[in-house]
Amino acid sequence: NAGVTQTPKFRILKIGQSMTLQCTQDMNHNYMYWYRQDPGMGLKLIYYSVGAGITDKGEVPNGYNVSRSTTEDFPLRLELAAPSQTSVYFCASVDRDNTEAFFGQGTRLTVV
Amino acid sequence: AQSVTQPDIHITVSEGASLELRCNYSYGATPYLFWYVQSPGQGLQLLLKYFSGDTLVQGIKGFEAEFKRSQSSFNLRKPSVHWSDAAEYFCAVGLNAGGTSYGKLTFGQGTILTVHP
Numbered sequence: 001n002a003g004v005t006q007t008p009k010f011r012i013l014k015i016g017q018s019m020t021l022q023c024t025q026d027m028n029h030n031y032m033y034w035y036r037q038d039p040g041m042g043l044k045l046i047y048y049s050v051g052a053g054i055t056d057k058g059e060v061p062n063g064y065n066v067s068r069s070t071t072e073d074f075p076l077r078l079e080l081a082a083p084s085q086t087s088v089y090f091c092a093s094v095d096r097d098n099t100e101a102f103f104g105q106g107t108r109l110t111v112v
Numbered sequence: 113a114q115s116v117t118q119p120d121i122h123i124t125v126s127e128g129a130s131l132e133l134r135c136n137y138s139y140g141a142t143p144y145l146f147w148y149v150q151s152p153g154q155g156l157q158l159l160l161k162y163f164s165g166d167t168l169v170q171g172i173k174g175f176e177a178e179f180k181r182s183q184s185s186f187n188l189r190k191p192s193v194h195w196s197d198a199a200e201y202f203c204a205v206g207l208n209a210g211g212t213s214y215g216k217l218t219f220g221q222g223t224i225l226t227v228h229p
Contacts, residue, residue: 031215048215058216101215103156106153
């Protein structure tokens, strides 16, 4: 199993551009999450989903959108990139009957 | 709102020495508690977790943690550190509210561990 796969690994965006961070898991997990990690700040929850078609906001959702059309995929969309969105983004998934969150390797995004 | 504090931003130890990383949380009830480790350029890996029961929990790579309700703490320990333990360590808290809480976590700021030979 590949686990949680995130693409791309690195990206540089110009202010105002848009992009989609991809996240796919092959473990048939119900719950998926997007976090951002800023130096010295730990990880903060952006959005999460409890199943296909169901999403909800986390602690820092502004400037982002998500969708969950399938169990496997949970893309994160940035519509108008801003320097404040420079961060490392992590996707995670959890099985309904399990307790461990599996994390992807992250996407390092720089907005200039 | 729940919060997690890791008081030590950076800790340096010699290889073979013992290690304790501190974690304090603020929450109205007993939360789910986790320790994760992040190696450079990698995602997070679960070291151990506490939900209920025995307050001393064992994890992978020889780590253990002790839940102390009276101190709202969940400190991570290892009796003898190896050079490969150098990484960043995160304490995290989840709401004690069922399935979605396992991944809906509040993280501490992280502690960077440096190991000297």
